[in-house]
Amino acid sequence: MEALMKSLCEAYGPSGEEKEIRALIENAVKDSVDRIYTDNLGNLLAVREGPEPALLLSAHMDEIGVIVTHIDENGFLRIAPVGGVAPHLLLGQRLRFKNGAVGTVYHEKLKELRDLDWSKLYLDLGAGSAAEAKNVAQIGDMACLHQPFDSLNGRYMAKALDDRVGCAILIETARRLAGAPLPQAICFLFSVQEEVGLRGATTAAYSIQPGYGLAVDVTRAGDTPKAPLMEVSLGKGPAIKVKDSSVICSPKVRRFMMEVASQHEIPYQLEVLERGGTDAGAIHLSRGGVPTGALSIPCRYIHTASEMVDAADIQNAVKLLEILCRTSWSEGVS
Ligand code: ZN
Ligand code: CO
DSSP: OOHHHHHHHHSSSSOOOOOHHHHHHHHHHHEEEEEEEEEETEEEEEEESSSSSOEEEEEEEOBBBEEEEEEEESSSSEEESSSSSGGGGGGHHEEEEEEEEEEEEEEESSSSSOOOOOEEEEEEEESSSSHHHHOOOOOOOOEEEEEEEEOOOOOETTTTTTHHHHHHHHHHHHHHTTOOOOSEEEEEEEEETTTSSHHHHHHHHHOOSSSSEEEEEEEEEEOOOTTOOOOOOOOOOOEEEEEEESBOOHHHHHHHHHHHHHHTOOOOOOESSSSSTHHHHHHHHHTTTOOOEEEEEEESSSTTSSSSEEHHHHHHHHHHHHHHHSSHHHHHOO
16 A cells, blocks of 8 residues: 555646546556546546445545746746645745656745745746746646655655545555445545635535545644644544534534444544535535535645655554445444
8 A cells, every 4th residue: 555655645636637646546446446437527436336325435636736827037937826835835845747847946035934925936947048947837837746755654754645645545445345245336536626625526426416425535633742732643543524614524424433433443533623624525515415424534744745644544544444335324324
């Protein structure tokens, strides 16, 4: 699974530019499902047939990034965020375009560092002129962070763990379920454009008409020096979401998840995320409403070049998800 995570995290895929990451995921999951297709917005849907209504499992493929807004006569680029990117976290970071071109971000002269905003940032591609820069990047091109995946002491550090870790968990779950009879159809959704407003999950949930939904994504951890209060730590198990700013999870689904985890002695934490959302926010509002929960991987430094997660939390998430898929939701969620 580590090799899979490495290839997913290092792939290019800002919101709306998911082609490369989608191809990787399609290759990794296609042999484990009955049917796989890409919809109009670019969502990848991998389906295990079974009794309806289906259980929809969602993880987003896209990652945060930047978009080119201006190229000046000296070949420096101005950029704007794609998703929730803080400008100060980009200083000295390398960014990579789809064509492989790489540059670094720095700021104009500032009176004080707190004056830093997007208008003061530029991207340097090493170009000597506008023409040279335009050979490499155009207005509207997107770049993602450029950082290798590292395996630490039982922890992983990479860009885009939000939400490639969720994608890896869905893929591994599909592999473990391959060939097994299931009590319900399962749709593994690898969604697009989550970071700009849960857009892919919105249309996918509408067309799938699932009976139940479950998003797998990262959540904040509060276990770093003087961190803002957050009752979630790395290594204490995946988190069963209670609420974030996009969803109040179905109490029935949450209880079902907690019961299954307890029965199988899988450690878990409860998550209340005060700011931030996930695909569950879109899924539960689809059509007449879908009972929806979320399983979160505790993650430090979300939306930076070096997000960090715990390997045991990932293993426990896969374990729990596999059992949840093998259990009838129409009987369990009541
Ligand atoms: Zn996410
Ligand atoms: Co995110």
